[in-house]
Amino acid sequence: MPRSILIVDDEEAIAWALRRAFEKAGYAVTVTATAEDALKKAAAEKPDAVFLDVRLPGMDGLTALGKIRAIAPAAAIVVMTAHGNLATAVKAVEGGAFDYLAKPFDLQQALDAAARATAATPNGPTAPPPPRVDDEILGKSAAMQVVFKRIALVAPTDAGVLITGESGTGKELVARAVHANSSRRDKPFLPVHVAALNPNLVESELFGHVRGSFTGADRNRDGLLTLATGGTVFLDEVADIPLPVQAKLLRVLERQEVMPVGGAVSQPVNVRIVSATHVDLSAAVAEGRFRHDLFFRLNVYPIHVPALRDRTDDIPLLAETFLHRFAATATLSSELKEVLVKRLWPGNVRELRNALEHAAINGRGGLIRPEHLPDPTTNVGPQPIREQMSRIVREWVAEKMAAAGKQEPNELYQALLDEVEPALVGEILRQLDGNRLAAGRWLGLARATVRKLIRKHGLAPDAEGDDAEG
Numbered sequence: 001m002p003r004s005i006l007i008v009d010d011e012e013a014i015a016w017a018l019r020r021a022f023e024k025a026g027y028a029v030t031v032t033a034t035a036e037d038a039l040k041k042a043a044a045e046k047p048d049a050v051f052l053d054v055r056l057p058g059m060d061g062l063t064a065l066g067k068i069r070a071i072a073p074a075a076a077i078v079v080m081t082a083h084g085n086l087a088t089a090v091k092a093v094e095g096g097a098f099d100y101l102a103k104p105f106d107l108q109q110a111l112d113a114a115a116r117a118t119a120a121t122p123n124g125p126t127a128p129p130p131p132r133v134d135d136e137i138l139g140k141s142a143a144m145q146v147v148f149k150r151i152a153l154v155a156p157t158d159a160g161v162l163i164t165g166e167s168g169t170g171k172e173l174v175a176r177a178v179h180a181n182s183s184r185r186d187k188p189f190l191p192v193h194v195a196a197l198n199p200n201l202v203e204s205e206l207f208g209h210v211r212g213s214f215t216g217a218d219r220n221r222d223g224l225l226t227l228a229t230g231g232t233v234f235l236d237e238v239a240d241i242p243l244p245v246q247a248k249l250l251r252v253l254e255r256q257e258v259m260p261v262g263g264a265v266s267q268p269v270n271v272r273i274v275s276a277t278h279v280d281l282s283a284a285v286a287e288g289r290f291r292h293d294l295f296f297r298l299n300v301y302p303i304h305v306p307a308l309r310d311r312t313d314d315i316p317l318l319a320e321t322f323l324h325r326f327a328a329t330a331t332l333s334s335e336l337k338e339v340l341v342k343r344l345w346p347g348n349v350r351e352l353r354n355a356l357e358h359a360a361i362n363g364r365g366g367l368i369r370p371e372h373l374p375d376p377t378t379n380v381g382p383q384p385i386r387e388q389m390s391r392i393v394r395e396w397v398a399e400k401m402a403a404a405g406k407q408e409p410n411e412l413y414q415a416l417l418d419e420v421e422p423a424l425v426g427e428i429l430r431q432l433d434g435n436r437l438a439a440g441r442w443l444g445l446a447r448a449t450v451r452k453l454i455r456k457h458g459l460a461p462d463a464e465g466d467d468a469e470g
Contacts, residue, residue, distance in 0.1 A: 003118040004028040006047040008038040008064070009080065010056055014103075018051060021107045022114060033057070035064035042072045049098075049117035051110070054081035054088060062088070065095045076117035080105075084145050086137050089152035090181050100152065102145030104434065106454070137173050138318055141311040147174065147303060154301045155181035160253065162238075162298050163276040165305030168350035171276040172236060174305055178274055179232040187231030190224050195237040203245050209261035225258050229269050238275035238298065239284050246291045249273075253297045273298065287403070304458075308348045310426065315341050315352065322353045323368060326360035330368050339370045422457040425450065429459065 005022050009015045010033040022029045030045060032038050035056050042050065050068055054061040065077060079092040082103035092100050099113045139147070154161055155178045163171045172191060179189045197205055208223030225233055235241070241249065252258055253273060257266040275298045284290040308315065316337050323330050332340075336359075345351050355373055362372035396419070400412060425443070429450075432438045436454075440447045453459070 002026055002028045003049070004030070004045060004047040005114060005118070006038060006041055006045065006050045006075075007031045008035060008050065008056065008061070009033065009053040011053070014053075014080075017107065018110060021111060025111055025114070027114065027118070035059035035061060035067075038064060039067055039071060042068050042075065046072050047075050049114060050075050050077045051101075051114075052077055052079055054079060054092075055083060062091050062095060065092065065097060069096045078110075078113050078117055083140070084148060085139070086148040086151060086177060089145075089148040090155070093152040093156075100149045102142055102149065104142065137170065137177055138321055139311060139314040140317065141306075141313045143306040143311045144314060147305060150301070150303045151177050151181065154178060154303070156183065157301075158272050160272075160298045160300040161274045162281070162300075162302045163274065163305060164281075164302060165276075165278065166307050166348055167278050168348035169305040169307060170349050171278075171305055172234060174303055175232075175234040175274045175276060179234075179272075182232070182272070184231050184272060188228045189232050189234065190228040191234040191236060192224055193236045194240045202242060203248065204261050206245065207248060207258045207260055208263075208267075210263045220260075223258060223260065225252060225269055225271055226267060228271050230271070232272045232274055235273060235275040237277060239277045239279050239281055239290060243289070243291065246294050250291065250294045250297060253294075308345045308352060309423075312341050312430075318349060318352055319356055322356040323360055326357045327363065327365045329365045330360055330363055331366075333367050333369045336368055336370050336373070339373070343376065421453060422459065425453045425457065426459050429454075 003026075005027045007015050007018050007022075007029060009018070009031075012033075015031045015033070019029045019031055030041055030047065032041055033056070035052075036058055038050070038052070041047075050072070052061045052065060052068070056064070061079060061081070065079065068075065068077060076098035077096065078099045078101060079097045080101045080103060081088060084100075084102050089100055098117050101109060101113060137144075137148075139145075151174060161175070161178055163174050165171050175191070176189060179185060192206070194202065204221070204223065206223045206225055208221050208226055210220050248259060252269065252271070255266075256270060257268050259266050281290060281295055281299070285292045285295050316332070319337070319340050320332055323332060340352070347354075358374045359368050359372040363369070393416070396416065397412070400415070425439070428439045428442050429436070432442070436447045436450045440450045443450065445453075
């Protein structure tokens with residue numbers, strides 16, 4: 001007997017595309033456009049999986065989620081939305097959703113979710129905590145929907161989280177959101193900026209010390225890992241932790257105990273460690289600068305925070321939010337919005353925020369125009385694009401060769417392709433509204449090759465053709 005799926009979506013094109021894909025894969029499929037009708041069908045048919053849209057006429061999907069779980073407790077529910085944010089993702093997961101798909105999504109993602117859902121018997125949520133959301137983690141882009149989903153999924157666990165992304169993307173905000181939506185939320189959250197610590201005192205700062213263990217240690221002192229017991233420690237720029245200290249940190253992760261500097265007896269601790277870095281930590285492992293066993297313990301569940309250039313759709317929303325904090329009566333001109341979207345932001349969200357604060361001061365609470373912005377922080381404006389690219393490649397090659405030292409590097413050609421492919425393919429797809437057939441023509445590649453590049457680099461283009469959107 002084939003596995004059964006109930007699709008609940010009022011957008012006919014999406015429901016038709018999902019039904020066609022699922023039936024082709026061998027599922028028995030039922031479709032409805034309202035939550036009220038879905039409750040009746042769930043009671044009568046007891047489906048193995050439910051694909052449930054959030055925005056529906058009448059009862060919304062999140063409200064229906066709990067009712068469907070009560071009627072068909074064995075059904076795995078996959079929530080779908082084109083209007084998601086962190087709060088939506090958290091509510092969906094805490095409400096018992098098996099998975100969360102942000103529209104637009106590739107049909108293969110839906111098929112993968114269906115395969116997992118129909119093979120599982122999900123357990124209901126237990127005493128879900130009220131969701132807490134930092135309102136600076138904003139975004140409607142597909143890239144940010146992935147971040148929201150991953151925060152919601154990992155927050156209730158104690159798994160190690162490694163947050164990656166460029167400087168200024170908001171890695172600490174993500175770490176705070178993980179903590180705020182966990183069972184540890186009423187306990188301490190201690191951020192530790194490793195790069196700012198004295199290298200000779202990192203061990204003492206993290207693990208504490210006993211009196212007389214070194215010059216100046218005139219009393220026993222608890223380390224940050226002990227002070228945060230019951231809560232979360234956020235290790236920012238974790239790649240800067242010295243190798244000897246990495247071994248002691250591994251002990252904390254494996255045994256939940258710390259050994260103070262100069263101490264003879266370990267002390268138990270109960271702490272979750274969330275870490276972040278803007279460098280390639282796997283490369284640091286390969287170069288012997290970071291322990292591979294510690295890397296695997298920290299990187300149980302990675303979350304990548306996209307650069308602002310990879311989520312330009314979010315810039316107007318972010319800009320308006322920041323501006324209203326600095327000047328409640330100020331408004332963004334249409335010209336300024338266009339400038340903000342086109343401008344390069346090497347400092348990412350942090351730089352955008354600072355620029356809006358600068359503009360708010362200049363605009364004195366009125367209409368904010370392009371001339372109110374600070375000058376760009378980069379020198380790429382008047383420089384021809386070909387020269388920019390040549391300069392970047394020269395600097396990249398010099399960096400790689402310097403890092404290799406006496407060891408002759410290899411596969412630099414492929415490494416450079418891996419660096420530029422995501423930006424090239426992603427931007428073309430964005431310009432073409434996700435049309436992979438047209439993107440293939442622009443790139444001179446088959447659509448199947450474009451699809452492989454999308455999967456390889458984790459791109460999430462707007463869907464067209466055989467994708468689902470809405």
